[in-house]
Each structure stands twice: as structure tokens, then as C-alpha cells.
Amino acid sequence: MGAGRILGPQRRNLWFWVFVGPFVVGLGLFTYVPLAWSVYLSFFDAHNTVSPSGSDFVGLGNYGAMLGDGAFLSSLGTFLVFTAFIVPATYALSLGLALMVNRLRIAQAFFRSVFFLPTACSYVVAAVIWKLSIFNGVRFGLANTVLGWLGGGSGDIAWLSTTDPPWYWLVIVTVRLWLQAGFYMILFLAGLQRISPQLYEAAAVDGARPGWQTFRHITFPQLRATSVAVVLLLVINAFQAFDEFYNLLSDARGYPPYARPPLVYLYYTALGQDQNLGLGSAGAVILALIIAVATVLQARWFGLGRTRED
Amino acid sequence: MRTRKRDPLTGDALTKAGRALRVVLLVALALLFLVPFYLLVRNGLASEQDITSPDWTFFPRDLQWSNLTEVFRDPNLPLGRALLNSTLIAVSTTVGTVVLASLAGYGLARIPYRYANAVFYAILGTLMVPAAVTFVPSFVLVSTLGWISTLRGLIIPTLFSAFACFVFRQYFLGFPRELEDAARVDGLGYWRTYWRIVVPNARPVFAAVGTIVFIGAWNAFLWPLVIGQDQEAWTVQVALSTFTTAQNLNLHELFVAAAVSIVPLVVVFLLLQRYIVAGVERSGIDD
Numbered sequence: 001m002g003a004g005r006i007l008g009p010q011r012r013n014l015w016f017w018v019f020v021g022p023f024v025v026g027l028g029l030f031t032y033v034p035l036a037w038s039v040y041l042s043f044f045d046a047h048n049t050v051s052p053s054g055s056d057f058v059g060l061g062n063y064g065a066m067l068g069d070g071a072f073l074s075s076l077g078t079f080l081v082f083t084a085f086i087v088p089a090t091y092a093l094s095l096g097l098a099l100m101v102n103r104l105r106i107a108q109a110f111f112r113s114v115f116f117l118p119t120a121c122s123y124v125v126a127a128v129i130w131k132l133s134i135f136n137g138v139r140f141g142l143a144n145t146v147l148g149w150l151g152g153g154s155g156d157i158a159w160l161s162t163t164d165p166p167w168y169w170l171v172i173v174t175v176r177l178w179l180q181a182g183f184y185m186i187l188f189l190a191g192l193q194r195i196s197p198q199l200y201e202a203a204a205v206d207g208a209r210p211g212w213q214t215f216r217h218i219t220f221p222q223l224r225a226t227s228v229a230v231v232l233l234l235v236i237n238a239f240q241a242f243d244e245f246y247n248l249l250s251d252a253r254g255y256p257p258y259a260r261p262p263l264v265y266l267y268y269t270a271l272g273q274d275q276n277l278g279l280g281s282a283g284a285v286i287l288a289l290i291i292a293v294a295t296v297l298q299a300r301w302f303g304l305g306r307t308r309e310d
Numbered sequence: 311m312r313t314r315k316r317d318p319l320t321g322d323a324l325t326k327a328g329r330a331l332r333v334v335l336l337v338a339l340a341l342l343f344l345v346p347f348y349l350l351v352r353n354g355l356a357s358e359q360d361i362t363s364p365d366w367t368f369f370p371r372d373l374q375w376s377n378l379t380e381v382f383r384d385p386n387l388p389l390g391r392a393l394l395n396s397t398l399i400a401v402s403t404t405v406g407t408v409v410l411a412s413l414a415g416y417g418l419a420r421i422p423y424r425y426a427n428a429v430f431y432a433i434l435g436t437l438m439v440p441a442a443v444t445f446v447p448s449f450v451l452v453s454t455l456g457w458i459s460t461l462r463g464l465i466i467p468t469l470f471s472a473f474a475c476f477v478f479r480q481y482f483l484g485f486p487r488e489l490e491d492a493a494r495v496d497g498l499g500y501w502r503t504y505w506r507i508v509v510p511n512a513r514p515v516f517a518a519v520g521t522i523v524f525i526g527a528w529n530a531f532l533w534p535l536v537i538g539q540d541q542e543a544w545t546v547q548v549a550l551s552t553f554t555t556a557q558n559l560n561l562h563e564l565f566v567a568a569a570v571s572i573v574p575l576v577v578v579f580l581l582l583q584r585y586i587v588a589g590v591e592r593s594g595i596d597d
Contacts, residue, residue, distance in 0.1 A: 012421055015500045019417025020429060023410045026470040031436045034447030041450065050450045100336055113583060114340045119590075120575040121346070122529035124547040125568045128554060129346045132561060133353055142349065145366045178346065183590055190591040243531040252555045263445075263532070270446045271536060277450060284446045288439055295438055 098188030123243030191226030354566035415478025518589035
């Protein structure tokens with residue numbers, strides 16, 4: 001017996017909004033309104049103000065300034081480099097962990113917990129450990145100590161403050177790798193659980209050799225939907241990277257001129273000393289457009305519509 | 311002649327040696343994953359000289375339990391206040407997000423309405439706009455409202471999670487209708503059916519979303535950094551981050567404070583891990 005037979009449509013519309021209304025109003029107020037306002041601000045010279053007067057109208061000036069700013073373009077380059085490191089590294093490590101943990105017969109829960117535990121740690125805490133203990137660049141740091149034991153190097157590599165070679169990438173990438181590998185391992189484990197055992201039996205009957213062949217022809221293709229989701233999440237999260245960059249690289253003197261991802265750049269532009277909210281808003285709009293275009297392209301590239309039928 | 315035995319369930323086909331190698335590799339990786347936690351405790355309970363000593367020792371030469379009390383007395387690191395702020399923010403964000411998103415998810419899944427799909431896509435669309443890109447506009451709004459450095463500025467704008475709403479909607483679409491129909495025959499309307507029948511029978515999804523939201527709120531950094539400008543409004547993450555850039559940095563204090571800051575999460579994690587796992591699994595897969 002459906003609700004429609006008891007309540008009239010008018011009452012049902014009312015109840016729909018009682019349930020959905022508060023959420024929609026809040027989401028509109030704190031997502032759509034700021035976005036619209038930001039588009040508006042991006043056409044003004046708005047220093048230290050959120051309600052510029054008409055005489056501050058600069059048209060597309062902020063967009064021109066943003067796209068002509070070498071620092072903004074190089075922040076996009078930083079994102080690309082970061083993505084090129086972190087996406088394959090996390091994908092390979094989390095898939096590898098999932099494959100190994102999935103087949104364990106003993107202590108499976110223990111290993112899963114250990115690899116997943118870093119999810120409970122914040123980027124700030126992880127950055128503290130990385131910056132001031134493991135890769136602190138002095139002799140008592142763990143990385144330099146271990147290098148000393150192995151007899152490699154003089155034991156005083158300045159991991160974060162040298163740009164030649166850019167060791168800071170090793171520090172930045174390993175923080176995120178440690179923090180998020182367990183999360184994606186859980187996604188892959190869920191994907192592996194959904195593969196039908198009959199597929200493996202059939203493959204054995206067909207004479208597929210165990211190991212690599214089975215992985216290549218059964219496990220990997222069956223994980224396609226999971227893989228697509230993982231890569232999309234990894235790229236979007238890399239685009240939003242802020243916490244570890246800020247906490248690893250900024251100090252009392254500010255942020256170094258290298259390794260600035262888009263959000264760090266935007267943070268210092270919009271909320272730094274001269275609070276250039278107009279320029280910052282233009283940057284936010286450009287980033288939002290890039291994300292929208294990239295999401296559509298990725299969806300096409302991976303053929304999201306097709307994976308559902310697999 | 312076959313020398314390898316195959317596990318029919320997993321296609322596992324490793325030899326005994328291979329299996330042993332896998333265990334060795336897993337143990338080595340597990341130890342590597344635990345190193346940062348070990349460093350947190352080691353440095354947190356060491357004296358400053360021990361931490362900065364060029365001779366590495368696996369355990370501090372003398373354990374400084376007094377670090378734990380010292381860190382709460384340092385005026386440069388308002389740890390007590392920051393922990394209180396983080397607790398208030400994380401708890402109210404979790405409760406608020408779960409209540410708002412579950413109501414909306416239920417309404418979208420169960421109450422027939424002509425424009426329900428349009429509303430749903432308007433909500434889903436905000437998932438395309440990452441929260442981090444909206445931080446400049448949101449900062450503009452919050453400062454217009456005069457909410458900078460206030461708890462409501464830190465909490466209210468974060469309560470409307472399209473992701474949580476999406477998870478609840480998908481869950482309620484698969485919820486057994488018979489239970490609700492029976493409730494309506496008994497004369498309960500949507501509101502009472504929801505609270506008396508649906509919520510008590512959907513505890514796992516509430517726990518899954520709740521734990522994920524709690525972890526995210528406790529660990530959030532960018533939003534509290536932008537909004538919580540005054541020292542009284544610092545969360546524990548902002549306090550730690552600011553202390554890291556202090557002029558005379560006290561390493562043992564910083565590490566013991568960092569260790570204290572992850573205790574609530576490790577407890578939540580160990581007690582509710584199966585719900586967190588369920589929440590993570592829901593977050594990546596679209597059914």
C-alpha cells in the first residue's frame with residue numbers, strides 16, 4: 001500500500017520540502033551563492049572588500065592578469081607534475097596491497113588495519129612527522145640517518161630546501177602516498193570481493209596459467225569500474241592538494257617560490273597580505289572551469305556509460 | 311607436471327616459497343607504514359637533546375612523561391582550547407551533516423515529487439565543484455556574515471554534504487518498503503515513520519557516514535585555517551600548523567601535541583573500523 005493512497009499530492013509536496021528543504025537551502029546558500037558571488041567579484045578590482053563599487057569594474061582584467069601571471073601557470077604545472085607522481089604511485093601501491101591482503105589466510109584483518117590506519121591521521125600531523133623528523137634535512141633526521149647507515153651520501157641532504165635535485169617531490173609524494181594508500185586499498189579489496197570465483201575456475205579449465213596471466217585476463221579487467229573510480233578520485237584530490245604543501249614548505253618567512261600547487265597560489269593571492277579577492281575569485285572560476293572540463297573529458301575517456309554494463 | 315597448487319576461490323597460485331615471500335613483503339610494508347606512528351611517540355616522549363642527538367636511538371634515553379603536562383601549559387600552543395574547539399566542531403558537524411543529509415536522502419528516495427530528479431541533480435552538481443575551489447567565495451560569504459573566527463563560521467557552512475546526501479539516497483532506495491508500508495497502515499506519517507521505523511533500522515549507514523564525516527571534520531585544515539583566524543578559534547590542526555612555524559620551535563612539545571591530537575581518531579578508528587570501511591566502500595563506487 002503506497003503513501004499516495006493515504007496522502008494527497010499537495011501534502012506530499014509539503015513533506016518532500018520538509019525533508020529536503022533544509023539541506024537544499026543550506027547547500028544553495030553555502031555553495032551556489034558563493035560561486036555566483038565569486039563570478040561577480042571576478043570582474044572587479046576588489047582589494048580587501050567583498051562589495052566593490054561600480055567604478056572598480058575591470059571587466060575581464062582579472063582573468064587576463066591571472067592567465068598572464070607566470071606564477072599561476074606554473075602552479076598548474078606543479079599540479080601536473082604532482083599528479084604524474086602521485087596517481088600512478090598510489091594506484092600501484094594500493095592495488096598491490098589489496099592483491100596481497102586479499103589472498104591472506106591468516107592475519108588478514110590485522111594487515112588491512114595497519115595499512116588503513118594512516119587514514120586516521122591528518123595531513124598536518126603527517127607533515128610534522130615528515131618535515132621535522134624523517135626528512136628534516138639534518139643529521140638526526142631519520143632519512144639521513146638511514147642513508148648514513150647504508151653508507152650513501154654524507155648524511156645531510158636538505159630534502160625540502162633544495163631544488164637541484166628537487167628532492168622535495170619525494171617528501172611531498174610519500175606523505176600523501178602513506179596517508180591515502182590504505183583508503184584506495186579498501187576500494188580495491190571491495191572490487192576484488194565482487195569478482196565471481198567461477199571466472200577463475202573457468203580460466204583454470206581453459207588452461208590460463210596462474211599468476212600474471214590470470215591477473216591480466218581476469219582480475220584486472222574485472223576491476224575496471226573500481227580502477228576508473230580510483231583514478232578519478234586520485235586526480236580530483238591531487239587537484240585540491242593544499243594541506244601537505246602548506247605544512248611541509250611554508251615557514252616563518254613564508255612560502256618558497258617553487259612547488260606551489262593551484263590552491264596554495266590562490267590562498268596567498270586571495271587571503272595573503274593584499275587580499276586581492278577579485279583576482280582570487282577569477283582564479284577560483286578558472287580552476288572550477290578546468291575541473292569541469294577535465295571531469296567531462298575523463299568521463300568520455302573512460303567511457304563511464306559503458307562500464308555500467310560490464 | 312603441476313608443481314603449483316591453485317586456490318580455486320582466488321586464483322591464487324603461489325608456491326610455498328612464493329607465499330612466504332608475500333608474507334615477508336607484507337610484514338616489511340606493515341612495519342614501514344607504522345614508522346610515522348612510532349616517530350610520533352618516540353619524539354613525543356623524548357627530551358629535546360634526545361631528539362636532536364646525531365646518534366639515533368630507537369627509544370629515548372630517558373622517557374619524558376612530563377612532556378604530556380608541559381605541552382598543555384605552553385601559551386604559544388593553546389592545546390587544551392584547540393582540542394575543545396576541534397571536539398565541538400567535529401561532533402556538531404557530524405550530527406548536523408548526518409541529520410540534514412539523511413532527511414534529504416530519504417525525501418529524495420521515498421517521497422514522490424514532480425521535480426525530485428531536478429533537485430537531485432542540482433545537489434549532485436555540486437560534487438563536480440570541489441569544496442576547496444569554493445573556499446575563496448565561501449570565505450567572502452562568511453566574512454560578510456561576520457562569522458570569521460566563530461564556531462558557527464567554522465561549522466555551519468560545512469554541514470551540507472552532497473556526498474553524504476547521495477549515500478543516504480542510494481541506501482534508502484534499497485531499504486525494504488514493507489517496513490514503511492506497515493508503519494503507514496498504522497497511521498504514521500512520513501515524519502514519524504522516518505524517525506521510528508527507518509532510522510532505527512538503518513544504523514549501519516548512519517555509522518558509516520558519521521565516522522567518515524567525523525574523521526574529515528577532525529582532520530580538516532584549509533577551512534579552519536581561513537576562518538579560524540584568532541587564537542581562540544584555532545582547531546588542533548591549525549594550532550599544530552602554527553606552532554610548526556614558531557620562532558623557537560620546541561620539537562618534543564610539537565610531537566607530543568601531535569600524538570595527543572590523533573588519539574581521539576585512533577580510538578574511533580579501532581572501535582568503528584568496520585563502519586569506516588563500509589563508508590569508504592560507498593564513497594568510491596556508484597551503483
